[in-house]
Amino acid sequence: MRVGVGILGGGTVGGTLARKLLDDHEVIASKSGVELALVKVAVRDMAKPRAFPAEYATDDLESVVDDPSVKLVVELMGGLEPARSLVLRALAQGKAVVTANKELVAADGPELFQEAASHGVSLLFEAAVGGGIPLIRPLSESLAGERLTRVLGIVNGTTNFILSAMDSEGRDYADVLEEAQRLGYAEADPTADVGGGDAAAKAAILAALAFGVWVGGDGVYREGITEIQTDDIEFGRRLGYCIKLLAVGEDTPAGVAVRVHPAMVPLDHPLASVRGAHNAVFVEGPAVGDLLFMGPGAGGDPTATAVLGDVIDAARELLAGTQVVPRIQFGAGRLAEFEQVLSQFYIRLEVADAPGVLAQIAGVFGDHGVSIRSVWQEGRGGAATLLLVTHEATEGDQQAALDAIRSLDTVRQVAAAIRVIGS
Amino acid sequence: MRVGVGILGGGTVGGTLARKLLDDHEVIASKSGVELALVKVAVRDMAKPRAFPAEYATDDLESVVDDPSVKLVVELMGGLEPARSLVLRALAQGKAVVTANKELVAADGPELFQEAASHGVSLLFEAAVGGGIPLIRPLSESLAGERLTRVLGIVNGTTNFILSAMDSEGRDYADVLEEAQRLGYAEADPTADVGGGDAAAKAAILAALAFGVWVGGDGVYREGITEIQTDDIEFGRRLGYCIKLLAVGEDTPAGVAVRVHPAMVPLDHPLASVRGAHNAVFVEGPAVGDLLFMGPGAGGDPTATAVLGDVIDAARELLAGTQVVPRIQFGAGRLAEFEQVLSQFYIRLEVADAPGVLAQIAGVFGDHGVSIRSVWQEGRGGAATLLLVTHEATEGDQQAALDAIRSLDTVRQVAAAIRVIGS
Numbered sequence: 001m002r003v004g005v006g007i008l009g010g011g012t013v014g015g016t017l018a019r020k021l022l023d024d025h026e027v028i029a030s031k032s033g034v035e036l037a038l039v040k041v042a043v044r045d046m047a048k049p050r051a052f053p054a055e056y057a058t059d060d061l062e063s064v065v066d067d068p069s070v071k072l073v074v075e076l077m078g079g080l081e082p083a084r085s086l087v088l089r090a091l092a093q094g095k096a097v098v099t100a101n102k103e104l105v106a107a108d109g110p111e112l113f114q115e116a117a118s119h120g121v122s123l124l125f126e127a128a129v130g131g132g133i134p135l136i137r138p139l140s141e142s143l144a145g146e147r148l149t150r151v152l153g154i155v156n157g158t159t160n161f162i163l164s165a166m167d168s169e170g171r172d173y174a175d176v177l178e179e180a181q182r183l184g185y186a187e188a189d190p191t192a193d194v195g196g197g198d199a200a201a202k203a204a205i206l207a208a209l210a211f212g213v214w215v216g217g218d219g220v221y222r223e224g225i226t227e228i229q230t231d232d233i234e235f236g237r238r239l240g241y242c243i244k245l246l247a248v249g250e251d252t253p254a255g256v257a258v259r260v261h262p263a264m265v266p267l268d269h270p271l272a273s274v275r276g277a278h279n280a281v282f283v284e285g286p287a288v289g290d291l292l293f294m295g296p297g298a299g300g301d302p303t304a305t306a307v308l309g310d311v312i313d314a315a316r317e318l319l320a321g322t323q324v325v326p327r328i329q330f331g332a333g334r335l336a337e338f339e340q341v342l343s344q345f346y347i348r349l350e351v352a353d354a355p356g357v358l359a360q361i362a363g364v365f366g367d368h369g370v371s372i373r374s375v376w377q378e379g380r381g382g383a384a385t386l387l388l389v390t391h392e393a394t395e396g397d398q399q400a401a402l403d404a405i406r407s408l409d410t411v412r413q414v415a416a417a418i419r420v421i422g423s
Numbered sequence: 424m425r426v427g428v429g430i431l432g433g434g435t436v437g438g439t440l441a442r443k444l445l446d447d448h449e450v451i452a453s454k455s456g457v458e459l460a461l462v463k464v465a466v467r468d469m470a471k472p473r474a475f476p477a478e479y480a481t482d483d484l485e486s487v488v489d490d491p492s493v494k495l496v497v498e499l500m501g502g503l504e505p506a507r508s509l510v511l512r513a514l515a516q517g518k519a520v521v522t523a524n525k526e527l528v529a530a531d532g533p534e535l536f537q538e539a540a541s542h543g544v545s546l547l548f549e550a551a552v553g554g555g556i557p558l559i560r561p562l563s564e565s566l567a568g569e570r571l572t573r574v575l576g577i578v579n580g581t582t583n584f585i586l587s588a589m590d591s592e593g594r595d596y597a598d599v600l601e602e603a604q605r606l607g608y609a610e611a612d613p614t615a616d617v618g619g620g621d622a623a624a625k626a627a628i629l630a631a632l633a634f635g636v637w638v639g640g641d642g643v644y645r646e647g648i649t650e651i652q653t654d655d656i657e658f659g660r661r662l663g664y665c666i667k668l669l670a671v672g673e674d675t676p677a678g679v680a681v682r683v684h685p686a687m688v689p690l691d692h693p694l695a696s697v698r699g700a701h702n703a704v705f706v707e708g709p710a711v712g713d714l715l716f717m718g719p720g721a722g723g724d725p726t727a728t729a730v731l732g733d734v735i736d737a738a739r740e741l742l743a744g745t746q747v748v749p750r751i752q753f754g755a756g757r758l759a760e761f762e763q764v765l766s767q768f769y770i771r772l773e774v775a776d777a778p779g780v781l782a783q784i785a786g787v788f789g790d791h792g793v794s795i796r797s798v799w800q801e802g803r804g805g806a807a808t809l810l811l812v813t814h815e816a817t818e819g820d821q822q823a824a825l826d827a828i829r830s831l832d833t834v835r836q837v838a839a840a841i842r843v844i845g846s
Contacts, residue, residue: 016710020710024570027570028567030635031567031635032567132710132711132712132714133714134560134561134564134566134714137557137560137561137564138557138560138561141557141560141732141735141736143557143728143732144451144454144455144731144732144735144736146728146731147447147450212453212454270696270717273693273696285728286724287439287443287555287724287725287727287728288555288718288719288724288725288728288729289555289718289719289722289724289725290718290719291555291556291557291716291717291718291719292715292716292717292718293714293715293716294693294714294715294717295711295712295713295714295715296711296712296713296714299712301709301710301711301712302710302711302712304710305566305569305708305710305711306711308567308569309564309566309567312564312567313564313567320743
């Protein structure tokens with residue numbers, strides 16, 4: 001039985017998917033048992049050359065969704081509108097939808113999945129997190145029986161590329177960013193990547209999958225990588241860490257905590273070896289132990305492969321005529337206040353090289369309930385660099401201590417404060 | 424809606440699963456949308472203490488399968504019989520079956536899946552390969568649209584533990600095996616693990632998943648790790664490799680090739696960092712790039728988690744009343760003759776330290792169409808050790824060359840011949 005497929009968006013991923021559907025028709029049918037027939041691809045600019053024959057292109061978005069022979073709509077436009085309206089329009093007609101749009105899922109997930117469920121159709125989104133890495137199905141199905149405790153993800157290839165290059169080549173942030181932009185790894189406006197927004201949307205989705213709790217992309221605490229200095233990459237390495245931008249979801253006694261920030265990752269942690277534009281997700285649970293999923297985080301081919309996996313899955317469900325169980329739960333579980341989250345910090349201070357300074361600083365941390373795990377001091381004539389690694393304490397206490405430290409006369413600068421991830 | 428579950432086997436995995444079904448009932452229901460009710464657990468010895476309340480235990484295997492309130496049978500006994508008969512009996516009654524029995528799947532896969540399909544029920548087996556690592560669902564669903572080219576797996580935790588310890592501690596095989604047996608990582612009769620039989624069954628399943636071709640456990644070429652010497656681990660490291668027992672499935676122009684053997688793995692390959700009893704599977708495809716799945720390969724908790732994922736999935740399908748698409752295809756694709764497979768070899772020769780020996784040996788390889796990539800010679804008074812790494816050539820040519828080398832007067836011993844995996 002054939003399933004007609006309509007694609008919204010004819011760019012890199014959409015074009016690759018269209019070509020796969022046309023060229024690999026038989027391989028797909030023999031491996032999956034479903035026949036997929038490409039019907040139409042909606043594009044914005046009809047004049048642009050495409051990876052698929054021109055007869056499939058149209059610039060009438062609604063016509064693809066409404067075409068009676070299209071039973072399955074693949075949304076690859078990105079952004080909130082018109083993607084959102086088109087997805088809702090397809091679901092309302094009982095059509096299955098596959099999307100790679102993390103922004104949309106992170107913003108409107110509960111509403112979209114509610115709509116899909118009420119029409120008994122699939123809404124799949126494997127490519128929204130981790131590009132070509134199969135993640136969502138394992139998290140939602142294979143591990144459905146596990147109380148996961150923590151999910152750590154390198155989910156933004158651009159920032160991992162930048163941090164990896166800063167690390168291996170000792171170059172500074174601005175320099176590497178410029179190269180990444182020239183190579184096409186970073187956008188002309190890199191804010192969504194380097195500011196952590198893209199990772200925050202993916203963190204919200206990962207947390208919903210792992211813990212069944214909805215925080216939404218806007219509810220994720222985020223820090224980007226724009227302040228990371230090569231000094232801290234070097235000092236971190238001496239202390240046994242490398243710096244990664246992590247999406248962190250944790251099930252804590254205070255509730256579920258979701259955040260994105262640069263982190264010192266122990267060099268022997270599997271995530272430390274994830275270099276360049278790769279993505280990886282590390283999952284911890286009391287029963288399952290530690291699992292790592294690693295692969296290409298972006299790119300037309302890997303992403304199109306992930307989308308195609310969803311398309312096949314959704315097509316199977318259409319053919320089976322089954323009422324689909326949503327892959328993601330949006331329970332109203334308790335979210336932790338960020339101030340209550342336990343963090344461990346690496347802190348670099350530029351201080352006066354005078355007697356008693358270290359004791360004074362340690363005292364301030366102690367007053368705020370933060371104890372110091374290790375200290376390393378390097379003097380350079382009148383001034384000194386002080387590296388501290390704290391023990392775990394709440395974010396609230398850590399931040400209060402840092403504020404108090406900042407106001408000390410003997411402290412010239414809190415040059416860096418980067419969270420540390422325990423292994 | 425509730426689904427009654429019967430378990431065959433009350434050992435480590437079965438006991439853990441039973442306890443999970445009883446204790447984590449609510450978490451499972453809230454995350455998956457299905458209510459699972461444990462009905463009975465079949466055990467062989469009623470006198471043994473169990474991880475679940477005694478009222479659930481019975482030693483009547485058939486009674487669990489036949490119980491009308493059992494809709495889903497979990498087979499965790501291992502071995503071919505009576506597991507095979509009981510699985511077929513459950514399928515014939517239209518009950519879904521979940522198994523972790525790689526031996527059974529590798530031996531009778533096509534028949535079992537045919538039986539499941541003819542009754543329209545699920546037969547799931549996530550835990551049969553890679554213990555707690557979600558592998559089968561990603562391979563069968565997420566990557567269904569991809570023409571995979573190669574699958575490399577570290578799928579036997581016992582041998583990886585032994586090789587890791589030999590590598591990091593410089594101890595020899597017999598010594599480490601004894602320790603592994605003492606720690607419970609290896610059986611009293613370790614043959615299935617160290618001889619490659621366990622890995623071969625898993626390789627057959629991985630190949631069926633990746634390439635849709637059935638070779639069967641018995642059809643997999645295998646070499647174990649019993650001949651691996653610490654010398655070769657050391658020499659390998661100097662050349663930039665570590666030794667792993669790999670399950671290799673390849674889609675070659677000559678057909679699909681499936682084999683298990685120790686291999687020199689480049690130290691910068693992700694599989695090189697998989698240490699101890701961990702498992703990992705590395706998947707290569709032209710579109711998806713390289714993917715790594717890593718996690719615990721065995722153990723009651725991880726395996727029970729994987730089984731529970733299948734149980735939830737099968738229960739969902741039961742509730743949906745859908746005709747299930749089998750997860751695995753058994754096409755009659757072409758299998759490569761092992762002699763035609765391209766291999767690259769690391770070879771250690773003990774030779775007479777006399778003029779012309781190297782030229783003679785290189786000549787023999789050349790006569791058989793095998794060219795040498797690198798040579799390293801170390802003399803020790805009259806005798807010498809010669810390390811060769813060949814370029815790729817067919818297994819047939821490589822073996823013929825090695826036979827000819829063995830018959831040379833100047834060659835005292837072919838001390839090692841280990842395949843090399845390109846990165």
